[in-house]
Amino acid sequence: MKITFMGAGSTIFAKNVLGDCILTPEFGEFDIALFDIDPKRLEESQLMLENINRNYNGKAHIRSYLDRKAALAGADFVVNAVNVGGYDPCTITDFEVPKKYNHRQTIADTLGIGGIFRALRTIPVMEDFCADMREVCPNAWFLNYVNPMAMVTGYIQRYEGIKTVGLCHSVQVCVKDLFKSIGMSDYYEGCKWEIAGINHQAWLLKVQDAAGNDLYPEIKKRSLSGEYNETMAWDLVRHDMMHRFGYYITESSEHTAEYLPYYIKKNYPELIDRYKIPLDEYIRRCIRQIERWEKQREQVLSSAIVHNKSHEYAASIIKAMITDQPFRVHGNVQNNGLITNLPANACVEVPCMVDRNGINPCKVGDLPEQCAAINRTNINVQNMTILAAREHKKEYVYMAAYLDPHTAAELSMDEIRAMCDDLFEAHRGWLPEYN
Numbered sequence: 459m460k461i462t463f464m465g466a467g468s469t470i471f472a473k474n475v476l477g478d479c480i481l482t483p484e485f486g487e488f489d490i491a492l493f494d495i496d497p498k499r500l501e502e503s504q505l506m507l508e509n510i511n512r513n514y515n516g517k518a519h520i521r522s523y524l525d526r527k528a529a530l531a532g533a534d535f536v537v538n539a540v541n542v543g544g545y546d547p548c549t550i551t552d553f554e555v556p557k558k559y560n561h562r563q564t565i566a567d568t569l570g571i572g573g574i575f576r577a578l579r580t581i582p583v584m585e586d587f588c589a590d591m592r593e594v595c596p597n598a599w600f601l602n603y604v605n606p607m608a609m610v611t612g613y614i615q616r617y618e619g620i621k622t623v624g625l626c627h628s629v630q631v632c633v634k635d636l637f638k639s640i641g642m643s644d645y646y647e648g649c650k651w652e653i654a655g656i657n658h659q660a661w662l663l664k665v666q667d668a669a670g671n672d673l674y675p676e677i678k679k680r681s682l683s684g685e686y687n688e689t690m691a692w693d694l695v696r697h698d699m700m701h702r703f704g705y706y707i708t709e710s711s712e713h714t715a716e717y718l719p720y721y722i723k724k725n726y727p728e729l730i731d732r733y734k735i736p737l738d739e740y741i742r743r744c745i746r747q748i749e750r751w752e753k754q755r756e757q758v759l760s761s762a763i764v765h766n767k768s769h770e771y772a773a774s775i776i777k778a779m780i781t782d783q784p785f786r787v788h789g790n791v792q793n794n795g796l797i798t799n800l801p802a803n804a805c806v807e808v809p810c811m812v813d814r815n816g817i818n819p820c821k822v823g824d825l826p827e828q829c830a831a832i833n834r835t836n837i838n839v840q841n842m843t844i845l846a847a848r849e850h851k852k853e854y855v856y857m858a859a860y861l862d863p864h865t866a867a868e869l870s871m872d873e874i875r876a877m878c879d880d881l882f883e884a885h886r887g888w889l890p891e892y893n
Contacts, residue, residue: 459488459780462533462595464587465540466492466522467499469506469751469758471603475537476507477765478773480516484781487517493529500524502759509763526590533595535776538587538602542580543888545744551884552576553741559877560724561868564712565740567605568658569836571865574843574858575881577609579888581847584610588618599779599816601625601772602790607657608840611790612805613847623775623817624790624805628708629653630769633665636706639689640680645673653809654797654822657790658709659717659836660807661829677706694733695721703828708807712739717836719867778812785812791819798823799830804837835863852882852892 461479466472476490490507494500504522511518523529530536543549552572553563566572584604591598600622602611611624632653637646648668655661665673680686681697690697695711699718707714715721715735722737723729730737757763767773771787778785789810796819797806809820825833838861846854859865859874869877882892 459485459535459776460491460533461488461535461537461776462491462493462529462598463537463539464493464526464529465538465604466503467494467496468539468541469499469503470754471539472503473506473510473758473765474768474770475539475603475772476518477510478767478770479776480507480511480518481514481765481767482773482777484777485517487519490518490520491529491533492520492522493524493526494522495524497524502755506758506763509759509761510765513761513763514765526587527594530587530590530598531594533591533598535772536587536591536595536598536600537772538584538600538604540580540583540604542576542583543885545748548576548579548885548888549740549744551881553738555880555884556877558880559869559873561865561877562722562724562737563740563864564716564722564736564738566716567740568607568713569717569839569864570862571859571877571881573606573609574839574855574862575885575889577606577613577843578847578855579885580604580606580610581613581844582890584614585618588614588620591620592618597621599623599775601775603772606840606843607790608805608837609843609847611657612792612803612840613844615792615805616803616844617848621816623787623810624657624807625771625775625787626657626790626807627769628658628710629660629788629807630771632662632706632708635693636662636677639693640677640686641689642673642677642680649673653708653788653807655708655807655825655829656800656804656833656836656840657807658713659833660708660788661825662706662708663825663829691734695735698733703832704826705829712736716864718832719863722864722868724868775812775817779814779816782814786810787812787817789817789819791817796821797825797830799825799827800833801837801841803841804833805840835861839863846892850890850892852878855882855892 614622652664700706793804793806842858
């Protein structure tokens with residue numbers, strides 16, 4: 459078995475995913491191929507993984523590659539964690555150009571103007587990956603962790619003919635973090651929940667205790683009580699959405715705020731303080747990660763490195779496929795009737811059973827109408843961006859931005875078009891030619 463990791467210079471994420479694989483005895487002897495365009499970070503990731511492999515009596519054979527096709531050759535599984543354009547210049551550009559129009563964002567990697575342009579520069583690279591895969595590992599599973607998840611995964615599933623599932627972190631921690639914020643951690647053991655929707659905007663449809671009792675009344679009561687104001691302070695947008703629309707959302711409040719037209723509004727600056735919305739958060743996060751890596755490098759590259767299994771899905775998916783021991787994940791897949799009141803060509807996040815037959819999505823049926831309605835506003839942007847990336851038409855990019863809930867709530871269509879043109883110019887060299 460061979461696992462290829464694309465973007466292996468993301469050393470901490472490679473540690474989580476591939477460290478989990480090394481700690482999975484069912485894999486037996488297997489090959490790990492590391493690919494990145496940064497030779498220094500690639501070397502560091504290989505050293506780190508070799509130390510984990512040695513410390514835990516692992517049976518992985520680890521090699522690094524600067525040649526993409528060589529890294530992919532013969533792969534059974536391909537894990538994708540690339541960041542096209544990186545923090546500097548592209549992430550900075552996604553924030554700074556919209557600021558000229560007084561248009562502010564928090565994360566800008568999934569929806570909104572930042573998410574649209576991240577997709578436009580990432581999808582061409584995915585096309586190249588998939589072309590290589592069709593040539594040298596056509597039967598491999600492509601496990602995509604790259605944002606914007608629904609746009610990137612949806613594009614590959616729609617056009618590239620590669621077995622693909624999109625994987626995120628938010629579903630795994632949704633209930634646990636909610637309970638922790640309102641003093642209900644004791645309820646977590648044995649609780650049951652159902653989640654479905656789209657990536658970063660899936661809905662906690664049901665949550666029950668071990669005896670089958672509905673926990674939503676208690677959750678909402680505690681949320682409004684005022685007793686947990688301090689521990690809820692990081693998550694006020696999601697709590698507000700839950701009370702107004704009935705259901706809690708999987709992804710964090712800083713993300714949720716910029717997927718909607720209600721919270722980041724230049725004419726209502728008081729909302730930023732009321733809901734503690736961290737504008738420019740992703741920029742600060744990137745800076746912290748860079749600074750943290752300088753401090754972490756020695757520890758992570760130490761021969762005494764320790765690894766405990768993470769909550770990432772990849773190793774468990776691979777284990778289920780090779781052992782035929784079923785495992786449930788929440789994956790991003792083409793809808794095709796899984797959620798019956800969302801478009802068939804949407805990329806949705808639903809429960810999936812994994813076994814030797816691969817990823818087997820479960821039918822959900824209708825979402826509550828208000829939840830589906832909110833999802834559709836995001837799907838509109840995702841599908842228009844996918845079409846724009848396919849056709850290389852600026853008009854489709856403008857339309858995607860016109861349709862974006864947060865962007866449309868802040869700017870006129872003339873401003874939106876001008877902002878897109880400025881972003882095209884700023885991203886010159888990172889995008890194919892658009893006509």
